Each structure stands twice: as C-alpha cells, then as structure tokens.
Amino acid sequence: MAQSFSAPRKRAAGPRFRIDLMPYLFILPAVIIYVIFNLGPVLASFFLSFFRWDLLSPTTEFIGFKHYNFILNDARFWNALSHNFIFLGLAVVIPVSMGLFLAVFIYEIRKGRVFFRAALFLPAIFSGVVIAYVWKWIYHPFAGVLNPILELVGLGAFTQSWLGNPKIALYSTFIAYTWASFGYSMVIFLAGLQDISTDIFDAARVDGANFRQKLFYITIPCLYDVFTFVITLRIFTAMGVFGVIYILTGGGPFYSSDVIDIYVFRMIGNYEMGWATAAATVNTVVVVFISTGFIKWREWRSWSS
C-alpha cells in the first residue's frame, strides 16, 4: 500500500499577527451610521464649497477657492465670527460657573435636593425655539416683564430695548442662551461631585477646612476632567449657536448679533450653497482647532502636574 507522506507545513518566519475581526464587526454598524450621517455630509459639504450650486439645479460649476476668497474678504463673515468668539468667551465662564456653583449648592443641601435639581434643570429640556419665544416676550419693550421688574426694584435706569439696541442685542441673546444651558453644566458637575469620595471632604472637615477651602482645594481640582468635558461642550454650542439668536434678533439689528450659523443660513436661504458650505467649513476648522487645542492643553497640564 502506497503511503504518501506530506512534508510538515513550514511556519512563517517572524512574529505571527492574528487579527480578531469580531470587535470590528461589533462596531461596524456604528461606523457605517457615522460615515453616512456625520462624516459623509461633512466631506460632501467641503467638496461642495468648491462649486457654484443653487441646491436644486442639476448642474454645478467648479470655481476652486473663489468662495473661500470671498468669505475671507467679507467683513460680515468676520463680524459674525467675532460674535461667536464673544459668545464663546462668555459661554465658558458664565453658564459653566453657574452650573458649578449650583451643583455644589444642590450637593451641599440636605432638604429639597430633588426639587432644586429638577427646577434648575428644567430650562435645559425645553426646545431652543420655545426658550427664544419666551425671552422674546420677556424682552418686549411694551409688554415684556423685564423692564417693569427693573423699575420695581429701583433699577429703572437700566431699562431699555434689549433686542433693539445694537450695543447689547448680542448680550441679550446670550442671557437667553445661558438660561437654557447652565442646567446641562449643573447636572454634569453634580454627577462629577458624586464621584468624589466623601472621605476627602470628611478629612477636610476634621482638619477645619471652610467652604471656600473645600471648593478651591478639593472640589474644583477633583472635577478637572469634568471641567474639560463641560467647557468642550460649551465650545461646540457657542460656536454653533443659532436658534436662540435667529428667533430673537435674526442676527440684527444691522448684523450686531450675527453669528456664523446665521450667516450660513442666510446663504442657504439665498441658494448660495457653495458660499454657505465654504463658510461652514471655515467654522468647522475653527471649532476643531479651538476644541482640540483646549483638550491637548488640558492633557498637557494634567500630565505636567
């Protein structure tokens, strides 16, 4: 009986790589959805910014960097972007500090914690449109409640046209934005506070630390990563603010509360899709630059300390 002998299979030289496909299969649906609904539109928008297109026409015209050239030389674009920066500067300070102090307040109190948490978070769950319309009536020069309240408490000198005065229209919209957004910061800080071991606070209390010392030497340092997250969130929302300003002022009077998203929206409304996407692309680059820079700086500080 003939026997056949096969030579033993030779093992490949060098280290053997084995790719386990299973984890990739698990994340595949999420990746597909992300590519279709997030990455795809961003890339399509970037691509579109090099064309003249009116959204409905079947034809487009390639014009290279002409839209970018126009936008970067458009004083109204820089005006809108500067307002986003003002918004950003205020948004990382006011709603964040309000959120922090209210979170600490709720964390400290024993009675009514659930009530205060719910009441203070309530504005955050309203639609931006509802909030804008509420504030539109609060600011109404004749029927609004803000001016009469100021007069009632002896601050009549401060009454004015909150949305009609170009010098303060942007800040008036910021107040409405703050009212809608501090609740998010508060609940995130509250979650962070609950993660801090109570032993640290107990030890500080035994050592005689007062409220201020506990806040600045325990609470805030322990919430380092939470701060990074909350501020990053504020960067995104401040640079992408739209609904509140659009409903309250439409970017006016005379562009005094204009921001990039309203600038882009105006372009879309005029069927200038190339201009609109070019402006949106520039804004995206600015947001990515600021947020990435901020996160890297926080990481570097965290590592160096």
Next chain:
Amino acid sequence: MSKNQITMLLQRLSMILLIALLLGLLSLASVAAQDATDILVWSLGYSGDYNDTLVERFNEAHDDVQITYEDVLTGTFTENNQKVRIALENEAGPHVLGGVDVGANLQALVSTGQVRDLTEYYRASGLIDRIPPNLLAQVTVEGRIYAIPQNMESVGIFYNKDLFAEMELDVPSEWAEYIDVLEAVKDAGYYGYTMGLAGGWPSALMASMFMYSSAGSEYIDVLSGTQPWTDCDNCLDGLNAFYGMVENGYANPEPLGIDYDQSLDLFYQGINAMVLNGPWFIDASVSAAPDFEIGFFYLPAVNPNTDIKTLGGIGGSIIIAEYADVDAAFKVVDWLTSEDVAVQALREAFVLPAFSIDVPEDIDPLTYQIASETAANVDKIGFWPVTYLPPKVFGDMNQIVQGMIGGMLSPEELLSEMQETHSTYLAEN
C-alpha cells in the same frame, strides 16, 4: 326540462345579464373619466385653502378637463421660485401655474424655453383689452407675452377710522397734510406710524416704499442695477422722510425691539393710529377683530412729481408650461380669468384681480375701497423690490435699513452700503 328548471335558468341568465350590464356601465364610466384631460396645478394663485376651493369648483363645472392640485409650493418666496424653475426645466412640473412672480423671475422662466408664448391667446381670447398696458409690459419679454397678470397688490396706509373721526382728521392726500395728521396724532398721545423691524422683515420694503414715493421709476433703475444707489438723490429724500418717522416721534418707540407681528398688535390695540400694509392685511385684520373700523388711503408721495403712486404691482401671474395640453390649459385659464371667479375671489379671499372687472358694491367696505383705489391707480403702481433685487441683496437690505433706523448709518451711508452690497453681488455672479 321542467318548468322549475326553466325558471331557474332564466333567473340565472337575467342575473348574468345584469352583472354584464353593470360591468359595461362601469367600464364606460372609466373610459369617460379617462377622456377627461388632467391638468396638473401647483397653485392657482391663491392661498392653500382657497386653491382647494377653486379646484373643487372647476372640477365640478367641467367634465372634459380635470385639475389635479399638488400643494408643493410651501416654502419661502425664493424656494418656490427655484422649485418652479427646476421643475419646468425638467418638464416635471405643473401644466398651469398661478401666483408666479413677474420681473426677473418670469424672465428666468422664459429663458429656459419651457413657458408657453401666450401672445396669440391674448388676442384670440380678448384678454388683451382687459389688462392695462403697464401691467402687460411686466409680462412681456422681448415683445412676446408669456404670462397673464392675475392679482394686484398695492401698499397703503390702513388707519383707525374711529380715531380719525374722533379727532376730526381728514384723510391726507399730500405729504404736508400727512405730516400734519402725524403731528396731531402724536399730540393726542398716539403713534402715527407702526414700525416693528426686529428680525429684519419688513425693513427693506418699508424703506422701498418711501424711496418709490420720492424717486418713482428711477428707483426701479436702482433696483435693476442700471443706476448706482449713491446717484439717486430722490432715493435719499425718500430715506430721509422714512427716517423722519422715527426721528420726529411719529413711529412707535423701539421699532427694532419688536417684530412685525408685535407691531401690528399695537395697531389692533388702538395704540398706533396707522399701519403701512398691503391688501393681505384685510384678512389679518378680520381675524384680529379690533374694536374700531379700519380705513385705507395711499401714502401721499414724498415727491409730488413722482410718476409712481405706491409700491406693489402684480402680486402673481399665470403661466402655462410648454409641455402642457394647450386646449385644456386654456380652458383652466379662461375660467380663472373669468369675471365670476375674480369677483368670488375678491369677495371670499380679498384678492384683487389684475384685469378689469366691475367691483361689486356689496362686498366688505375696506376691500371695496382698496379694490377701487387700486383699479383707479393701476398705471401708477410700482414693483416689489424683491422682483428685481437678488434675494441675497434684499436680505442684506433688511439689515442695512435696520442700521439706519438704529442710528448706526445715516441715509447717505445706507445708500453707500447698498451700493457696495449690490455691486459686490453682481460682480460675484
């Protein structure tokens, strides 16, 4: 075969015959229905609900032509124009379309070659005698007529008739008289001119009203880009008159702090005595039901030598797509431009026709007054600025006018700003 069997057979036969007869009738009906030509319509030139009413009335009155109505034009002015342009270009749109804006929009539609030349139809139908030449000129492109002016709009002052009677004020017919009325109203503790410009709208239209009122057809040259804004001295006079409403305390305070709807509330509540508006305001004021009677007059011209009485013009026109069945489409147009339908629309939807009709005296008095005044001044009514200005420039104009009202720009600076915005846009496109 027994008698019973024969009876049963006859019964079955008669049943089969009856069913066959019914089937025959049904197929005849479906053949008849198929014979009716279907005309697709996106708008008959009226609001959504009234379009439905008209379609129902037309279909009831006609067997050979049936209208299918698709409520597609639900977007903004610009969006709707774009939809129509693309649809006609691709032969995928309506066969007959009402409410089409004339001016640059009509010219763009004609340029695609998909809008039917109606010149011969005008002559054959006698429509040419029912439309004033100045309106006919607005639907004529290179000597050929491409649309039928359907409804007419004109802007004027709606006023609190009770208050005027109480103060013994006469309706002004000249600018100086108008200023006297504003002064009297102000002295009595009311505001004469209603202004709510937060959000932009309708800043550009209001400023345009005063510029028309001073520059007349010269302002049309400015809008169409053939004359620089900065060279229009009459426009400057108009802007100064407009700014005077704020500067002299004739307008309500905080015009930039309240929007258009909020400003109308001031009129309904009797705080403001007058409001500049168009015929669509009649419908709105009927819904608001103020406790006083409303009257109407045209804003007296800032410059008495101007050749244009007021802002407005053709509110919408009817076009027929090149690919439509001509006979069926003309049947729809004949019906739409008939005196009966026009009078019904005036009575039920407060829409003024752009072709001559006998205005019935038994309609709502305010509608009657506007319809009569518009008919009497049809040759002196200008254009909507947005029919000539590109939408982007018009949008910017809303903000720029806010700048003047807010004291950030002088009227001269407004004209310079408009010139820069307009010329930059034209250079880019």
